[in-house]
Amino acid sequence: MKKLFSLLLLCLAFGTIQAQIKEPVKFKTELKTLSDTEVEVLFTATIDQGWHVYSTDLGEGGPISATFNVDKKAGVELVGKLKPVGKEIATYDKLFEMKVRYFEHSAKFSQKLKLTGGKYSIEGYLEFGACDDESCLPPTEVPFKYSGEAKASAPAAVKTAEVKTEDSKAAEPAATATSEDTAQVATTAADSAATTAPTVSSTDLWKPVITELQNLGEENTPGDMSWIYIFATGFLGGLIALFTPCVWPIIPMTVSFFLKRSKDKKKGIRDACTYGASIVVIYVALGLAITLIFGASALNALSTNAIFNIFFFLMLVVFAASFFGAFEITLPSKWSNAVDSKAESTSGLLSIFLMAFTLSLVSFSCTGPIIGFLLVQVSTTGSVVAPAIGMLGFAIALALPFTLFALFPSWLKSMPKSGGWMNIIKVTLGFLELAFALKFLSVADLAYGWGILDRETFLALWIVIFGLLGIYLLGKIKFPHDDDSNKVGVTRFFLALISLAFAVYMVPGLWGAPLKAVSAFAPPMQTQDFNLYENEVRAKFDDYDMGMEYARIQGKPAMIDFTGYGCVNCRKMEAAVWTDTKVSDIINNDYVLITLYVDDKTPLPEHIKIQENGTERTLRTIGDKWSYLQRSKFGANAQPFYVLLDNAAQPLNKSYAYDEDIPKYIEFLQTGLNNFQKAK
Template identity: 25%
Template sequence: MNNILKLLLLVGLLYSQSTQNPVTITASVESPARAGEVANIKINADMEDQWHIYSIYKLTEGPLPTEITVNSSVVGAMAPVQEPKPKYVFDPGFETDTYYHEGNTEFIFPVRIKRSAQPGDYSMAVDVYYMVCNERLCYPPITKSDTVKITIEAGSPRNDRTTFVVASTGSGSGTSGDSNILLSIFLLAIGGAVLSWVMPCVYPMIPIIISFFGKMSEDKNIGRTTIATFYGLGIAGTFVLIGLLVGFLSWGVNDAATQSKYANIGNLIATDPWINLALGILFIFFALWMFGVVNVNVAGKLVNKTDRAGQSANSAYLGSFLLGVTFAITSFSCTVPVVGSLLVVAAAGTAGGILTSLYGMVVYGVVFAAPFVALSLFPTALDKLPKSGNWMETLKIGFGFIEIAAAIKFLWVPDLEWEIGLLPRDIVLWSFIIIGILLIGYLVGLYKVGSAENISPFKVGKGRVIAIVLTGLFLYPVGMSLASPPTYHYAKMPRLMDELIEALVPPPPTEDDIAIKEGWFVDQYDEALAKAKADNKPLFIDFTGVYCANCRVMERRVFPTKPVKEQLDKMVLTRLYVDKKDSLSEAFARLQFERYKQATQPYYVILDPKDESTLAEKGGYVPNGFAEFLSGGVSAFYNRNN
């Protein structure tokens, strides 16, 4: 306390005695530029010996961070200020380690000229708010201003000047900072992998795993642990390969638009119509195989008993590896939130970024694959069960119905992308109900599928009873959703079931229309920004996706709650889709990547519309604490502007 009082006294003395300041601020800008181009404003802070100002981004308790703002009628958008790597040393004045700059320090503030700007000369006001200290004294925080002139020339924007360049702002603490980053990546990868275990996208492959490895376990020439290991390598290796691919494609690339495309490759795989069409056809084939309609012994073809034992084993290992790759691809629509975060690191295009992404992908892939490798070993337990008979045939047929449902889940993606209109949300829900009824009819013995014998109507064993109950529990919310037009969403279903259904069916046809009526700006960033400026309100951005199940759950279960709605009513709201196959979504994805280094959805940002500075940001499914997050952003806005 004595040290703080001394410091405050010294600050007061300096403020009363001195009109000078040991920091000189000058600014310059690249000129001329064209409307729609990015111009870099260079701000030089020249400090006298032994004096320093504090970092913009690296914060510690005590000193106030430096802030830089630019105001001009021709500035349409801004990127984060680029600062050099600050020093991280013990600061005697605050008795703690702080991040600061000393000597002649240059900051770069990239701004984009408005596309509507007319040729001519314009002024840009640059304000730098900072606290300057030495080992004994601190000047009171002060704002120094400089004005720069920029000439806007006629002509279309040049291609190499239309996007913000992604630059590092320095890591600060060296080894300690790197360790913190690696720990964060480790925790993200493990937590995301564990969460991915229960995602609905992984369920359709479970019957295939059991069927494939059940057949493999019959061949005594094949090591069961070895083929399970190859299967795990197929899963983990797919994620690692994608991370490396993004890293090498981004190597040496500074263009943020290109980096954004590479970072969003996970979304591309999850939403590409051709990939989903191929997966849909594959699962139909799997279903027909399980029904006995297609008489192809998949495992037998791979094993081929007539070959030598070594050849048989090699084929089995290749088959299990490819099955792992297929599993990883089919799960991408659910795993992309975590994988997307790791791909953002890889898209930095640096050796450190590639190695960090590789580290994260290896951890994620291994942890994600672990339970499914264990499941692939499940057929070894079949040795202790009764020999295959009606019960195994029933299990196989039941899995076949699941594969048909999975095929529909993949097939509605190309239907939606190509605007065919054969599989809208209500038709997909009807399809699931029909499949469920057919499955229940089979389980109660109303008809036969395959070669099973001695099945009489309504003579149902315990296993079939459990399957019927589970099917009924799934069909109830599906039916209630179908009975809830026009959104075809049943609001009272449990959250887990809500997430499951949203991952399996197309997005509702009218929810954006409802949002627009409630005042949202959908895919209208500039309009929302102008409205927020006019109303003097903070701007809330919802980076969302057509195929984002968690986005829909947030919009239905969290946004309408009273505390959240009270905070949303204090802001101008915009919803920006980043995964539509058009130039607008591409621009919004680039905006999210450039400013926030994120490529996952949902992602929420609250910003000050005056200078588009970020007040608060948070990503993912946030069932608790979302109102507090919004309240913090709103309070920051009014504290900043009062």
Template identity: 40%
Template sequence: MKLLRLILAFIILAVGNSAHSQVIEAPEWKAEIQEDSYSSGDTIRVKFTAKIPKDWYMYSSDFDPNLGPTVTQFQYNNSTDSKALGPVTPVGAKKKYDEIFEGEYTYFTKEAVFKQKFRINNKDAIINASVSYQLCSDVTGQCIPFNSDIVVNGVTPGNNKPKGNEIKQTGAALELEPFQNEFKPEQKESEGFTFLLSFFLVSFGAGLAALLTPCVFPMIPMTVSYFTKSNSNRKKAIWQAIFYGFSIIAIYTVIGTLFSVLFGAAFANFLSTHWIPNLFFFIVFVLFALSFFGLFEIRLPNSFVNKVDRQSNKGGIIGLFFMAFTLVLVGFSCTGPIVGTILLQAAGGERLQPLIGMLGFSLAFALPFTLFAIFPNWLKSLPKSGGWLNTVKVVLGFIELALALKFLSMVDQVYHLDFLSRDIYLTLWIVIFSFLGFYLLGKINFSHEEKRTSVSVGRMISSLLVFSFVIYLIPGLLGAPLKGLAGYLPPISSQDFNIKAYSNNGISEDKNEEIAECGTPKYDELLELPHGIQGYFEYEQALKCARKKNKPIFIDFTGHGCVNCREMEAAVWSDPKVLKRLKEDYVVVALYVDEKKELPENEWYVSTVDNRIKKTIGGQNLDFMIQKLNANAQPYYTLVNPDGSLLAAPKGYDLNVDRFVEFLDRGLKRFKEKNDENIFAKN
């Protein structure tokens, strides 16, 4: 099932997937006085420096604040002891034009440096500076706001060496007070690297699959023969083949680079949950499937392909490059849908994913051409072209058709249309994969194929695997959790028939007790917690209930499009040890960050994070998460005392049940300790 999840992670747009997102601390700031000595009334220069974490960047202070990104801003005490002179000056900031914001902004990587002049009027002057800024990551697509207080101490006239400075890091400079936090978030340092490595390996596998299509496979011996026969110098032929392979890799990597520029982090939430991109992706995947079935071919214009092909006759390095370009274009009708799938997987705002995906795909795609040119005798071991190549293509078509439903399901979930429930979704998958199994057995043939009178061993084994998968899906129609697919199916709460719920007559005594004590959960007509957990979907309501029941709060920052959230609910929350604690020991509140339901106008507000109006439930929940925790990754589990303090380090995606139980127990223990402290203080 691990392999199945890995394959699905490649072929499904894991929109809202934040398993590899990071939550970071505010960077370390230092303040340094540039003058060795000075007197009262002198002007001094202070250099502010911030160390920026790897793979993150900080916006500078010298671009139009109306452009969109958060401009770094400094504020000072400006007392009679010291006064800032003029604006702060960034040093060494880079410039970039952003097509999304349609303007040029400046930013820092590795280290941010700002300089500010001050007039000192008192020998004991202390400069208090507050800097608000934003860090963004090209790896995860996150943008997190921060506020840091900097105290420059010991600005004493006549001193040859200033005493230095003291830095106080705080949360974001926001309207909401952050949770009283003495804990660092739990996170795995290798999480982002592991995800990218997995994506690279699956993309590499996709490249190998592309080689087995009828558009590409026959070209391997033809191309290799060119290198081995056109030049009697074997060393030169090998060098040409290596350059040819690198050219293929370069072409696909450029495609990935362009894609990453066009689809940056600003579009992440839009692409993840809005109906327009999801409906578009659904149509694209259906067209890919029909193309693989042979209804039509997705081809580039012949005139364009021919022009490129003519360039390959020039010889030399340029000729080799255009030979590689011609291969890419000629094979487009088969590789286009596969490449498109990789790029759509990376369309959620990830800057590195398109590059990693295209690198993995092109490396696998180019490797055989290079290796067979170096070892031409290996060509004899290649199977002959035939109907099996078309079989590979049709199988990919069935898979593309099944995966198209993921995007349609996303539209249904986010907008509560209720037309694609979990059982209907599973029924369609069962039918699609059953058809695939029958096709492999030769019971279904397309018009362009010959009718089969026998079945090969390979097709028989493949059909057994497909039908085994179908049988695995069938219990899901009765409400089985299907944990291995939990992240890719609609939530079990959308199931029209669930035998477990039916056996309980759909009645929950816990729910009646909860309503009687704390009131009906707000938005419960739209949202639902899994496994019969009774809880809330608004923080303030949960907080009131927690105070009334004297229980800690379990906050689940989640989303309709969050694949890892569904996996956690199916694999971890369902465990009896976890479920018992959530139901009995905590007041649970699920805050959906992508819920599109628009609130009444009197509940709208302008966020101090991005100065934009927050109109929807999801928009306000995400803004709440950023302001309270300086985080925006989902799933993100937070244990809070009713007095507003954190009880344990927030926890992200982790399928280890024992660690999750330990996390819940740690928060409950801290809650009881605080209760005892309060009782002792009162007495």
């Protein structure tokens, strides 16, 4: 499990928005004739200083191994596996807890092929992983394509191709594809488009309009999660952790220890403050370590990965079961015992720091789920310092009582005693963990089209979860660690009231109500099977070429909506802005809405080869194609992203991103309409 979690965190480093494109590895491919019936494909790499390329067959739970992948072949057979050539470096990697092999400065791989006679052809790609001390490339492809004829008198000609590695598709800046490159994609997409011959060619539909958009003005870009918000989220998490059975009972014992072990009251207070500062240092160091080891991550590519989302779904379910009292999740006792004994044998600041570290280990079963969920949330910002800021807020909240009670020891007498109320907090957290777990399962379900968790099913489960939470808070449900008291306090009663009211609030959503409060978590409205809500905005097309042709025939402008199944802000815009009567009226009646999901995992009927930034790439899924369209034509890669086009696929207004200002969105739509009418 630890290896899998490490691998997932490593994958998070393959963020989708980076300051620049890194190209630390350059590969050259070559087809070499060995005999009349045997050839080999050679991959030779030049690696920048400080970087390394991993070798083959490293095993599960480790870094990305180099692999030889075939898309099409005829007249050839693979002989054995891809083989590394040259001097490998073998070492034990502490992160993956396994032995790894890699190349530095240069790398070489060989794959032998057997010619079965006559004409032959083979097309595919080498996939490899590369890292330095601070960051990693995503799984990167080196495409190749060779053909010839097996003849004893005329050996197959040697063929070479220079290819540069690149970051993940979403991480790239505005593409500079030529008209010929774009036509290759557009023609494939147009094959399944409208049967009527369009006036505007597919090539022109995909032609970049980046400059035109810039001339119209700066787009409304979505603001990153602010540092204040991240800090506040971490602080709130720390406050919740304080009132758990793992932390609260330790506070009076620890403060009393510091005040009694020194005859000098000032020194006792100073030691307690140092103890609180040590807690802050430990948790901030955890946040910094995540950034330094794995890099700043933005969960765009992995946010819809099935393995990633199912892993976090199962993890949260396990934590919820633990909070309900099914079992206890604790770190090995020898860890805390070892640190505790070390603290007793030392003195001064080191002793205090080790005591703070012991607290961190002992309280893991309660703080672990909160910290894990916090880090997952802040990692979506792509900010280098976000995890550290989140951990700073968490640690300050956790350390604050130790410092305050040391400064004002009389407060200890009025401090609520530990008891059953802490278990109530723990069980309540279990219900919340269970509710958020469904979000991860929903994202994977939508991206891969499994149809397990549509909107009604999701809302029904949330209604049940929050309904049961309200019943539990009223004392009608008991868990193993709950006491037998039937009394319900005022605070507990009001919390039950809020939970039950929230469950009732979601009930109309089963019939199609927008439910703005949960729009960021619930699946999109299009997954609703039974919908009585009439003021809904639904896309007429989910194919760009077909939608643009329909708009031309109808004589209407097109509104392109680049979205994603895992895009929280997209759901917010749809529920908070599109449900406005005037907005929905304009979109439904005056525009042809074309919604394109950039994380749709549906495979394309045929892979599409494109040229981007001087490198050949392969588009394998529908989401890949729409992501490439957004980058190449509009020079953007974030969602939500809205752009208004005329029938020649030229922009009618500046683009629009996440902003829930309804008047501003109406102005954005109306300006596009006015410009469309003027052009007529």
